Amino acid sequence: xVLQGVGIGRGLAVGPILRMPEPLAEPGDEPSALAxxxxxxxxxxxxxxxxxxxRLRGERAGGSAKDVLDAQAFMAEDPTLRDDVNARIDSGKxxxxxxxxxxxxxxxxxxxxxxxxxxxxxxxxxxxxxxxxHLRGVPAPGVPDPDHPFVLIARxxxxxxxxxxxxxxxxxxxxxxxxxxxxxxxLAREKAIVAIVGAVGALDLPDGETVIVDASRGVVTVAPSxxxxxxxxxxIAARAAVADVPIGPGALADGTPVxxxxxxxxVDKLAEAIEKGAEGVGLFRTEFLFLDSEHAPTIAEQxxxxxxxxxGFAGKKVVVRALDAGADKPLSFLNDExxxxxxxxxxGLRALRAHEVILRDQLTALANAAADTTAELWVxxxxxxxxxxxxxxxxxxxxxxxxxxxxxxxxxxxxxxADRILADADFASIGTNDLTQYTLAADRLLGxxxxxxxxxxxxxxxxxxxxxxxxxxxxxxxxxxGEAAADPMLAVVLVGLGATSLSMSPxxxxxxxxxxxxxxxxxxxxxxxxxxxANSAVEARAAVLSAATPLTTQPTESE
Numbered sequence: 001x002v003l004q005g006v007g008i009g010r011g012l013a014v015g016p017i018l019r020m021p022e023p024l025a026e027p028g029d030e031p032s033a034l035a036x037x038x039x040x041x042x043x044x045x046x047x048x049x050x051x052x053x054x055r056l057r058g059e060r061a062g063g064s065a066k067d068v069l070d071a072q073a074f075m076a077e078d079p080t081l082r083d084d085v086n087a088r089i090d091s092g093k094x095x096x097x098x099x100x101x102x103x104x105x106x107x108x109x110x111x112x113x114x115x116x117x118x119x120x121x122x123x124x125x126x127x128x129x130x131x132x133x134h135l136r137g138v139p140a141p142g143v144p145d146p147d148h149p150f151v152l153i154a155r156x157x158x159x160x161x162x163x164x165x166x167x168x169x170x171x172x173x174x175x176x177x178x179x180x181x182x183x184x185x186x187l188a189r190e191k192a193i194v195a196i197v198g199a200v201g202a203l204d205l206p207d208g209e210t211v212i213v214d215a216s217r218g219v220v221t222v223a224p225s226x227x228x229x230x231x232x233x234x235x236i237a238a239r240a241a242v243a244d245v246p247i248g249p250g251a252l253a254d255g256t257p258v259x260x261x262x263x264x265x266x267v268d269k270l271a272e273a274i275e276k277g278a279e280g281v282g283l284f285r286t287e288f289l290f291l292d293s294e295h296a297p298t299i300a301e302q303x304x305x306x307x308x309x310x311x312g313f314a315g316k317k318v319v320v321r322a323l324d325a326g327a328d329k330p331l332s333f334l335n336d337e338x339x340x341x342x343x344x345x346x347x348g349l350r351a352l353r354a355h356e357v358i359l360r361d362q363l364t365a366l367a368n369a370a371a372d373t374t375a376e377l378w379v380x381x382x383x384x385x386x387x388x389x390x391x392x393x394x395x396x397x398x399x400x401x402x403x404x405x406x407x408x409x410x411x412x413x414x415x416x417x418a419d420r421i422l423a424d425a426d427f428a429s430i431g432t433n434d435l436t437q438y439t440l441a442a443d444r445l446l447g448x449x450x451x452x453x454x455x456x457x458x459x460x461x462x463x464x465x466x467x468x469x470x471x472x473x474x475x476x477x478x479x480x481x482g483e484a485a486a487d488p489m490l491a492v493v494l495v496g497l498g499a500t501s502l503s504m505s506p507x508x509x510x511x512x513x514x515x516x517x518x519x520x521x522x523x524x525x526x527x528x529x530x531x532x533x534a535n536s537a538v539e540a541r542a543a544v545l546s547a548a549t550p551l552t553t554q555p556t557e558s559e
Contacts, residue, residue, distance in 0.1 A: 001222040004538060005174070005199030006454060007215035008185050010488045010511050012239070013151060013172035013194040014224075014232050016208050020154035021141050024129055027096035036089050043085055043095040046134040050127060051076035067266065068123075068187065072158075075127045081106055096135050103128035122178075126158030143170070151211055153202050162187040172213035174220055176202045189486060190507045196220055198453070216489060217545060218454075247277035250502070250513050254520040258495055260513055261317070261503035263481060267305060270312035273506045277513065280317035280376075282429065282503020283481035284309060286362065287325050296358050299365045306369035310377060317376045319429060319479070319503070321408065322393075323362060324348050324382035343443070348383025348410075349393060360400060367401030380406040380429055385413040390421045408481075410434035415463035418470035425476070428467055430499070432482025436460050454537035455484035461497060461531050461540065468498015479503060488515035493544060495521070496528030519548070 032039055051073040058069030075081070081102055088098035103124055110121045133140040143152065143161050149171050156177040162184055165173070172194035178184050188195035194215050205211070205222060212221040212232045221228060250260035261282030262273035273281070289297055289305055310318055325347065352359040363379065370377040381393040384407040397405035406427035409415050414428075415435065422428055432455045437443065439460050442452035455461075464480075471478035479501040480494050486508035492515055494502065502512060519527075527544045534540035 003174075003196075003199045003201050003220040003222065005196040005202075005218050005220065006185075007218035007487075008188045008195040008197065009192065009486070009508065010216040010515070011172070011192070011194030011213075012215070012232060012236050013213045014210070014229055014236070015149055015151045015171040016210055017153050017174075017205055018144050018146060018150040018207055019203070019205075020152065020157070021144065023125075023141055024132055024136075024138075027094065027100050027132060029097055030094070031092045032089070032094040034094075036092075039089045039093075039095045039098070040086055042135060043089070043099060043131075044082075046095070046099075046131045047076050047082065049134055050130045053130070054127070072123045072127060075124055076131065096132050099128060099131050099135070103131075122156050122158065126161075145169075151213060153205060155203060157184045162191075165191065165193065167191065167193065172196075172215075174199050174202045174211075174213060176200060185483075186505070189505050192507060217541060247510075247513075249279060250516055252495065252516055252519060252521050252524065254522075256495075256521045258499075258516055259317070259501040260509050261319070261479070261481075261501055262506050262509070263503050264309075267308045267312065269506070270309070274312070276506040276509045278506055278509060280313055280319075281309070282317075282319050282479055282501060284318065284320045286321060286323050290323060290325060296361065299361050299368070302362060302365035303368045306366050307372055310369055310373040310375035314374045315376075317378060319378040319380060319406075319481070320366060322349070322359060322379060322381050323352060325351060343437070348408075349381045349389055350383065352381075353389075353392065356396075359396065363397055363400040363402055370403075371401070376404070377402070378404040378406060378427060380408050380427070382408050382431075383410055383434075384408060384421070385411045387417060387420050387424065390424045394424055394426070409463075409467050411438050412463055415466050418467040419473065422467075422470050422474050422476045427477040427479065428471060429479040429481045429503075430464055430467055432460065432464070432480060432484035435463060435482065436484075439463060455482065455487070456490060456531065456537035456541045458532055458534050458536070458540055461493065461528070464494060464499070465497040465528070465532065471500065472498055477501065486512065488512050489527075489541075489544060489548060492516060492519055492524050492548075493527050493531050496524030496526070523548075 054069050054073040054076065058066040084102040084105065085098045088101055089095060107121045107124045110124065130140040143165060149169050151172045151174060152170050153174045156175050157173065170193065173188055175184055175197045176199055178197040185195065185197050194213050196213060196215055196218055199220055202220065209223060212224050212228060224232070250258040252258060259279045260277070261280045262278035263283040264273060264281055265285040265288045289302060306320070346354060366377060366379055379397055379402050381389070384390055384393070390407050393407065394405045404426045406425045406429060407414065407421060408431050409418065409428050410431040411434070414421055418428065436453055436455045436457065440452040440457060442449040467478050477500045478498055480499045481503040484490050484494065485502040486504040488511045491502050491512045495516070504512065527547060530543045530547055531540040534543055
């Protein structure tokens with residue numbers, strides 16, 4: 001039997017499975033035997049202890065995991081949540097029940113908002129479980145710790161658990177929910193864990209069953225034959241014996257340069273990106289400078305951050321995305337009206353145009369920072385869907401001193417009009433996460449539609465090809481900054497479709513660099529044609545992998 005999901009990276013693993021324990025039972029709704037003030041003291045202590053424990057895990061994990069866990073700790077300290085809990089206690093509920101209900105209500109709110117906020121729902125569930133466990137005086141549900149290596153299966157994995165996985169024991173990770181942009185996927189990629197997310201049916205597998213986890217194909221082979229297992233183990237050994245491609249400029253086998261850049265959300269990640277060989281920055285997410293603020297940062301405050309970023313990549317290209325916020329990442333100073341469908345609402349450049357002073361301040365800060373450094377600053381607008389929006393942003397950027405201004409292609413409209421948009425923009429960068437979401441009409445955060453959230457889909461690749469052709473015809477660069485660039489074989493296909501640079505999590509650079517070095521430009525274009533001629537993401541991936549003769553086991557027929 002074979003299960004299909006979305007693979008993270010190109011790893012391969014073989015071993016027995018072990019499932020995550022079930023979550024704690026829902027607290028009963030019986031009246032509290034304690035006075036409300038006493039219950040509030042209990043809950044306050046549990047919330048504080050939970051926040052402290054999560055932060056400690058973040059300190060131990062480091063990297064992006066620390067940022068994720070710090071944000072999770074803030075959830076335990078959120079004053080609005082605490083007030084809701086206290087109000088429920090005043091109505092006679094126990095601390096456990098009040099926490100459960102308050103967190104569940106907030107979770108539903110986040111899910112309804114979708115996007116960035118919707119992605120926080122799983123994190124909130126984990127915090128709630130940890131607080132209730134503390135109140136009950138029992139261990140919080142977590143990763144099992146047997147005395148042998150295993151493949152971990154879970155519905156989804158909380159950041160606090162993913163960050164501290166024992167990589168000497170956890171051979172691979174399989175989740176039934178989540179997509180390629182979930183925290184589980186992001187942290188798995190950063191820690192180089194063999195992982196497949198959104199594998200429907202994974203929770204039905206019994207503990208102890210042997211599986212082959214092939215992330216490069218997004219396939220879990222259940223109860224493999226002796227021949228399949230031997231082939232997989234031989235492949236693992238062969239890969240371990242192959243030396244990594246030395247750190248250096250990204251290039252195809254025929255010498256065609258393909259600059260490999262880093263996606264960053266903080267200047268704190270500069271050192272890691274440089275260490276792993278990033279040739280610059282392909283996406284700097286500026287919203288992280290804004291999300292924790294009650295008011296927009298000043299020009300001076302922003303300029304200091306941008307200067308540090310540009311100085312870290314002196315003489316190299318740094319692509320900065322203008323504030324990508326809106327109803328799905330609400331900011332009190334930018335959005336004050338709730339929306340029923342925020343993914344299609346006032347977000348990205350639309351929100352910035354409605355509050356142009358914020359955009360002007362940001363562009364001014366970036367121009368000032370660029371004037372003080374030797375980095376090559378490029379700035380792009382998020383969520384552009386029309387030629388008119390392109391002209392607006394490019395003109396404003398020029399007015400404020402930005403020399404290279406481009407757009408992000410994240411919706412089908414901008415891909416289909418790429419020839420006209422690139423006539424005005426200096427470059428385009430394709431955000432494959434959102435482009436896939438909008439092309440397939442599948443929320444990238446919902447496990448129930450994770451199988452649709454696959455950038456290998458021919459419809460998505462056709463749109464990428466439209467942008468690539470427009471860029472080539474006009475002599476304009478076309479980058480990829482979505483998670484698709486971190487899939488090594490898909491990265492080759494994207495280059496075949498016309499991508500001139502690839503930007504990804506620093507942890508993915510080595511695998512992508514190695515894969516590019518295996519193929520010529522002509523081969524990349526052949527693989528692209530194969531993928532475009534397929535009828536589905538599964539067919540596209542299988543056709544390309546077969547043609548590329550990768551070191552992977554081949555799928556078996558589903559039983």
